[in-house]
Amino acid sequence: MILRLSNRACVLSGSTRFKSTLSTYFDETGKAGIILKSASAGIYENLALEDWIHDHVDLQNRSVLLLWRNSPVVVIGRHQNPWQECNLPLMRRLGIPLARRRSGGGTVFHDFGNINMTFFTSKKKYDRPRNLKVVTSALKALRPDLDVAATDRFDILLNGHYKISGTAAKIGRSSSYHHCTLLCSVDRSVLSSVLKSNASEAIKSNATPSVPSPVKNLADVDPTLDSDTIMEAIASWYNNEFGFDSPVITVDPTHEALMPGIHKMTQDIQMWEWIYGKTPKFSVCTSLVIDDVDVKLDMDIKNGTVEQCALEIPEDWLPPEMVKELTSTLHGSRYCPEEAAVLVAAFMRTRSLTADVAEKIHRLCEGVLSVM
């Protein structure tokens, strides 16, 4: 199964021994600590890999560290509201996808300048401060002058002020994982623009809010620090801290034979019902100004679907029966501009409308869709 072993790194490929899976391979090596690195930059594949390891690898007597990076993506926490946390219209325009992870915590932006680390342990050995100590020790070993320290909120601050790492965790029945980010050379202008919601004032919700903090890249203070160097340092400090001696093993999260069931996990985590549909119940209440007319919009959204929609529009601008029909069209629609647009288009097709009424409805819908 191991193709080559060089410089403490090796690549796994399950082509010849189909009976073996990743977890049996670990059991056979008998090591107490294992370091993995994902070969993929796809967020959904990597999140599925995390879930697979959590569900299938025996973590009672073993700990695992997984290192991974992704192409640009925004990741929200398990119980968060994406409309409140990030600028979805901007993300659609820039082609930046959204993902929801299974652990709690706040919203983060990933790109190749960000390192993700997941520490898998049994529930008994769950110890976040110790894991963060691995990271800060690794950084200090590379650059002794670096002022990095973990806080009691499990963030890591640079120079006592700038956040360079955030933490989240997931605790299951008998095992747990703690993962955190590390900003090395992330595109900060994109980060700040996508993480600023365009509609947060309109939203009333009990979802976990993110706590915004000023951020900085490690590369800003020392341009010679790059992701690969840092990942290597973290891997060796992980071995140091816990007394392991694992090489860094690269794993391909699309390899179904090696990790049976991972393909389905990858599909599940991309579904609309998970990413948007798992948002806790919330309501939207806002005023729009369309053609100098004040329109009040009230919507209740549950499971990402519009349960209730009300539009307060002056009667002389649009006939009330039409407004009522329009709002009932939106009932049961996903809180998603594409679906709402299709439903409104069908509504307009099946009614004979004069040109100016049609125009008004267009502009009204544009306003309503802008908050989605």
Next chain:
Amino acid sequence: MAAVITVRAPFAFMGRLVSSRLHKHCCSKVQAACLVYRPHSYSLIVGQQHRFFRTSYVAARPILSFKLSDIGEGIMEVTVKEWYVKEGDKVSQFDSICEVQSDKASVTITSRYDGIIRKLYYDVDSIALVGKPLVDIETDAGQVEGPQEDVVETPAISQEEHTHQEIKGHKTQATPAVRRLAMENNIKLSEVVATGKDGRILKEDILNFIARQTGAILPPAPFQEICPPPPASVAPSTPAVKPREKTTPPSIPTPVIPKPVFTGKDRTEPIKGFQKAMVKTMSAALKIPHFGYKDEVDLSQLVRLRSELKGLAESRGVKLSYMPFFIKAASLGLLHFPILNSSLDENCTNITYKAAHNIGLAMDTNQGLLVPNVKNVQMLSVFEIAVELNRLQTLGTSGQLGTVDLTGGTFTLSNIGSIGGTYAKPVILPPEVAIGALGKIQVLPRFNHKDEVVKAHIMNVSWSADHRIIDGATMCRFSNLWRSYLENPASMVLDLK
């Protein structure tokens, strides 16, 4: 707590009255039948004085309070974020009950028992305290309340069955009921194929294992006499077998294949979103009397033209397909047959001839059918149409199409041939009056004007039109004109506006 009422009821009438009152008195907490009164048995002895005995069935099923166990790191309270069960749901051990959050950690709480959920102690978003009850579960009498610690390894209940063999280092997961079944049948859990979640062994897995072993499906003894004896037990039971063998023909016992049990269930979902839009539009389209008209178009010259122009378009950053040509040709045709670009009002009293040619394009996305349209094709060049098409396609795939792009169409073309098919019967999208469906381009032999067989690129087009205002001849002439532009693209140059 059981409601216990003794009644002396000499008359049938009294008996029935009593039973209805008793049901009202029954306490809701006691889920088992509180008092069972059988009117039938009473009616046999009507008229006689009879003391009747209650058969009270006081809650033999214990209700256990499942307390929220220690999460670790000294956390004393968590927020309940989502319930996966509700009161009355049946749960098995290890099923997820709820998701709680504490300090950036999301924790899945799983059930310690098999049973039925009887009470949820918290609402979503309330604070739950560690060590206090989280849910009440009504369990079978056999289950013992386990230790108060959230069970990490196999639960205390099944400790006597050290047939929890380890499959490659993992302890096998199975509920106590399943383990009992395995033990009764002398089955090693490690040999059973698990089909449950997280590799859990279910009761069905044990039954399947047994079925495979014996070649017969349980249940017990009476059946086994009818089925042929399993190979393993032939030797000891030979004396019993012999007399039977004399009568039955000496052949291999016919294999008894366990009848596959179909466990699929129908699934009903409400219609919403894209499907709802399609239902609405197509139901309105039903009111239009459609007629169809099909024809064949020889695109050989167009194929040559496009391959010449493709490179030029790409150098301008645009992907050029055949659609811009089809759309432009349709617009040129509509100039001569404006009735195909019109709309009929609801009472069928007026026709509105639309000035703009907003030609819709049926687009297949992973959510369903979208029909955005290119506005004012009469003013656009083929290249400009290609640019618009690219823009609409990009927006369509990224889910950004707005109402302006999706409404206002006056005529539609559907390129179903890009997926497959030759002929179609497209449905007109109201408030339009005509639509065309384009089949795939096939390479077929045809006769040319010299009576020679040549290779031709043939595409079939299927038109549908509203027969209330459009007749067959109009559709036919429009189609001929459209066809002539495409069969001889040079003629388009003459009429280009």
